[in-house]
Amino acid sequence: MFTNMDNNELDKYAQNIIDGMQLSDDDLRKMLLINDSMELEKLHYVARKVRDHYFGNKVFLYSFVYFSTHCKNRCAFCYYNTMNKINRYRLELEDIRNICKQLKGEQIHMVDLTMGEDPYFYEEPSRFAKVIDIVKEELNLPIMVSPGVLDDKTLEMLRGHGANFLALYQETYDEELYKNLRVGQSFSDRIHAREFAQKIGYCVxxxxxxxxxxxxxxxxxxxxxxxxxxxxxxxxxxxxxxxGTPLEKKVQESNLSELKIISVLRLMFPNRLIPASLDVEGIEGMVYRLNAGANVVTSIIPSDSSLEGVANYDRKHEERKRDPKSVVEKLRTMGMEPAAQSDFNRILGVVA
Ligand code: SF4
Structure with missing residues (x-):
């Protein structure tokens, strides 16, 4: 699709996207089927052009606090599924306060509070509200909650306590595949939670x-x-x-598909936030993902932290380099830098 395009033509393609061109199914198919490394680089180039138009060299940074690894669900891909016999933790409020203290003064735009669907919090959602209160009190930053599928009332209550963003991944919209991945969970309830959250003022x-x-x-x-x-x-x-999960023996694919999809997402959602997660390939992987068109770095944790991630490519690594300073240092080598907090707040509609 891009093979025979020169830089001028690629720039024009990027401009068309900025001007509102929508990708057809056939465009998506052609992009997702790219295998040639030169063509793939051209796809990434177009994605970076589009990203730079909206965000320049500025990147948003989210720190990640996985505060409970307990979960009642059985997602086939997830280490924390309830059937897996692993050590789990649920942080005390004081532990969370201490993590916030470590993050004070770091270049972080938002704190992501993640948990499995932990019955302790589902039975008494005000416990979750207390976690939000503490993070707000200590850091006064926007808050993302990644708690699984909450009911409308709880979403409203957490919004009232200052939650700005809800992260809730469908993982797939292919309903057959969904059944195999999110075992025993409603496809439509997940969509409803996101839609309701958007309706009451969350970003999702x-x-x-x-x-x-x-x-x-x-x-x-x-x-x-x-x-x-x-x-x-x-x-x-x-x-x-x-x-220890049903998909334990599945062979891991390369990052090729993820990098392609990041670029495709940039062309489909030109001015949206697209993350480069440190949780898959660490800080070197962050570079590939930003070069594919991402503009956010997620899963940043304080230095020396033993907090869990979601995919945890580095569970057994000694040096994780997922702290804010290492990330900013690496960004600068790429000619990128953290955005101003006010730019992020504008996206969220938060008045500082
Ligand atoms: S993906 Fe989330 S909901 Fe599913 S088992 Fe893991 S922690 Fe639980």
Whole structure:
């Protein structure tokens, strides 16, 4: 598709996207089928052009606090599924306060509070509200909550306590695949929670998993499914097989599909937030993902932290380099830098 285009033509393609051109299914198919490395680089080039038009060399940074790894669900891809016999933790409020203290003064735009669907918080959602209160009190930064599927009343209550963003990944809009991944969970309840959250003023993040049985057609279904509600943030992550789960033996695919999809997301959602997660390939992987068109770095944790990530490529690594300073240092080597907090607040509609 881009093979014979020179830089002028690629620039023109990027401009067409900025001017509102929509990708057809056939465009998506052609992009997702790219295998040639020169053509792939051209796709990334167009994606970077579009990103730079909206965001320049500025990047947003989210720190990640996985405060409970307990979960009642059985997602086939997830290390924390309830059937897996692993050590789990639930942080005390004081632990959370201490993590916030470590993050004070760092270049972080938002704190992502993540948990599994932990019955302790689902039975008494005000416990979750207390976590938000503490983070607000200590850091006064926007807050993303990634708590699983909450009911409308709880979403409203957490919004009242200052939650700004809801992250809730469908993982796939291919309903057959969904049944195999999010075992025993409602497809439509998940969509409803995001839609309701948007209605009451949250920004929302949707995401898909790749390398998990999604072929090109299934991926197109997912991309179009995500586009329906035009979330403020859209993500893709490569599946990493997790010990003790039903998909433990599945062979991990390369990052090729994820990088392609990041670029495609940039062309479908030109002015949206698209993350480069440190959780898949660490700080070197962050570079590839930003070069594919991402503009956010997620899963940043304080230095020396033993907090869990979601996919945890580095669970057994000694040096994780996922702290804010290492990230900013690396960004600068790429000619990029953290955006101003006011730019981020504008996207969120937050008055500082
Ligand atoms: S993906 Fe989330 S909801 Fe599913 S098992 Fe893991 S922690 Fe639980």
């Amino acid at each position: 993040e949707d995401g898909l998993l790749t390398g998990v049985g999604n072929d090109v057609e299934s991926t197109i279904i997912s991309l179009k499914g995500m586009a329906k509600d035009n979330p403020q943030m859209v993500r893709v992550m490569t599946f990493i097989p997790q010990e």
